[in-house]
Amino acid sequence: MSGEIPADLLYTKDHEWVRPGPSEVTVGITAFAVEQLGDVTLVNLDVKVGDTLTAGKAFGTIESVKTLSDLYAPVAGKVVRINGDLATHPELVNEDCYGKAWMIAIQPQDPKATSALLDPKAYAAHVQSA
Amino acid sequence: MIDSPPRRTSLYEEHVKLGARMVPFAGWEMPVQYTGIVDEHVTVRTAAGAFDVSHMGELRLRGDHASHVVDYLVTNDAKKLVDGQAMYTCACNESGTILDDLIVYRRSAIDWLVVCNASNRAKMSAHFARAAKDHCDFEDQSDATALIALQGPRAFDVLAAAGPEGAALSALKSFTFRDTTLAGVRCTVARTGYTGEDGVEIFCPWNDAPIVWRALFAAGQPIGIKAIGLGARDTLRLEPRLSLYGNDIDETTNPLEAGLAWVVKLDKGDFVGRDALQKIKSAPLARKLVGFEVTGRGIARHGYPLRDLAGSEVGICTSGSPAPTVGKNIGLGYLPSAMTAVGTTFFVDCRGKNVEAVVVPTPFYKRRAT
Numbered sequence: 001m002s003g004e005i006p007a008d009l010l011y012t013k014d015h016e017w018v019r020p021g022p023s024e025v026t027v028g029i030t031a032f033a034v035e036q037l038g039d040v041t042l043v044n045l046d047v048k049v050g051d052t053l054t055a056g057k058a059f060g061t062i063e064s065v066k067t068l069s070d071l072y073a074p075v076a077g078k079v080v081r082i083n084g085d086l087a088t089h090p091e092l093v094n095e096d097c098y099g100k101a102w103m104i105a106i107q108p109q110d111p112k113a114t115s116a117l118l119d120p121k122a123y124a125a126h127v128q129s130a
Numbered sequence: 131m132i133d134s135p136p137r138r139t140s141l142y143e144e145h146v147k148l149g150a151r152m153v154p155f156a157g158w159e160m161p162v163q164y165t166g167i168v169d170e171h172v173t174v175r176t177a178a179g180a181f182d183v184s185h186m187g188e189l190r191l192r193g194d195h196a197s198h199v200v201d202y203l204v205t206n207d208a209k210k211l212v213d214g215q216a217m218y219t220c221a222c223n224e225s226g227t228i229l230d231d232l233i234v235y236r237r238s239a240i241d242w243l244v245v246c247n248a249s250n251r252a253k254m255s256a257h258f259a260r261a262a263k264d265h266c267d268f269e270d271q272s273d274a275t276a277l278i279a280l281q282g283p284r285a286f287d288v289l290a291a292a293g294p295e296g297a298a299l300s301a302l303k304s305f306t307f308r309d310t311t312l313a314g315v316r317c318t319v320a321r322t323g324y325t326g327e328d329g330v331e332i333f334c335p336w337n338d339a340p341i342v343w344r345a346l347f348a349a350g351q352p353i354g355i356k357a358i359g360l361g362a363r364d365t366l367r368l369e370p371r372l373s374l375y376g377n378d379i380d381e382t383t384n385p386l387e388a389g390l391a392w393v394v395k396l397d398k399g400d401f402v403g404r405d406a407l408q409k410i411k412s413a414p415l416a417r418k419l420v421g422f423e424v425t426g427r428g429i430a431r432h433g434y435p436l437r438d439l440a441g442s443e444v445g446i447c448t449s450g451s452p453a454p455t456v457g458k459n460i461g462l463g464y465l466p467s468a469m470t471a472v473g474t475t476f477f478v479d480c481r482g483k484n485v486e487a488v489v490v491p492t493p494f495y496k497r498r499a500t
Binding site: 038039041042044061063064065066068087 | 162163166167168361364365427428429431451452454459481
């Protein structure tokens with residue numbers, strides 16, 4: 001019941017995915033996280049473009065019918081884009097968590113910051129033990 | 131409390147087969163969802179859903195004085211019931227706050243069934259046993275009794291498809307019950323529920339529940355019957371504003387402020403809590419449980435503070451959720467009486483964020499008359 005774990009992404013123990021890019025990384029939540037949440041009804045991204053994020057600090061919340069979870073910045077850096085569609089279409093998270101439901105894009109402070117993240121194999125093992 | 135492993139109902143294997151996610155609840159391992167809360171919610175509003183509620187408590191009181199004992203412990207007037215009729219009620223303590231909410235069933239003047247919440251079973255079992263002592267026989271039948279709720283506009287179609295005895299149940303009136311046989315299992319079937327929809331609750335011997343459950347699913351398959359977990363049970367009960375013990379009502383709340391005055395019959399004769407409730411009723415209520423809609427961006431949750439528009443904490447949210455049928459984020463909460471008029475605006479403190487909400491009429495949802 002681990003859900004899909006795309007091979008080209010990196011992961012956090014909080015069940016977020018990170019797509020590394022040349023100058024920025026995009027961030028979302030994994031299929032495992034979505035499965036745990038159930039029907040997502042509200043995504044609150046409490047940051048704006050230009051904000052500086054600290055790794056591990058909350059940048060928003062995601063709520064399903066039953067529960068609320070914090071969203072944590074996987075790396076430190078500057079917010080360069082925010083997915084505004086999620087404010088009005090939280091169901092995108094259930095439909096396409098690795099695509100249309102990306103949440104924010106961060107320009108990492110340290111370009112090597114992503115090396116601290118889990119590779120797909122390590123994340124799969126983490127999900128197994130969850 | 132002793133930390134013992136959660137118990138399983140006799141339907142545990144059925145839940146696992148249906149892909150349920152099991153969670154601990156009131157000492158039991160229960161299904162919280164199968165296909166998803168919204169899908170299950172919609173199924174009950176449009177077709178039929180089956181719930182395993184075997185964890186609930188069944189107390190039996192028998193003997194010449196059973197009627198008197200039951201009536202003395204509940205706030206509603208049990209003397210008004212006829213054989214085969216059931217009634218929703220509260221049971222209060224001497225200070226007029228709520229020990230539990232119950233359905234009491236009069237099988238006959240000398241044979242009563244009381245169904246209590248799973249979380250209150252030990253307390254209510256002891257409470258009824260104490261009152262019954264020297265007056266009537268008391269038996270806690272919870273461990274021997276399974277309970278399946280079948281709810282939804284097509285619940286009676288499912289029963290009809292299950293056989294002639296099932297078909298005959300459509301003659302039951304709301305809040306009445308009868309003994310019958312379903313799939314060869316002797317059952318007691320009541321036209322009651324906790325969803326705001328039409329439907330029944332089926333009591334049967336503990337180990338026979340899988341037979342009844344599988345028969346309902348076989349009969350209901352063409353109708354689209356689904357299993358419904360605790361998650362949807364909560365959203366389904368919130369829309370018609372049915373109280374949840376431990377959330378909206380408990381031993382710190384009284385039925386009058388909780389909007390349950392309709393089950394408090396002060397003139398019915400003596401009962402536990404009457405003097406206190408009489409006194410509470412003689413003065414204006416300090417606070418009331420109201421329904422509200424969150425108009426800002428947020429979802430109210432149990433335990434969130436409620437604030438007036440100046441930001442002062444004035445109340446508490448007791449239940450809150452997105453409401454799939456209503457299509458809004460709704461909730462229940464206690465507010466000072468002066469703030470309970472429909473249209474009053476206030477804030478729900480969603481983890482430090484003040485989100486606007488407005489008092490609305492309840493129930494949030496009422497099914498269309500059939």
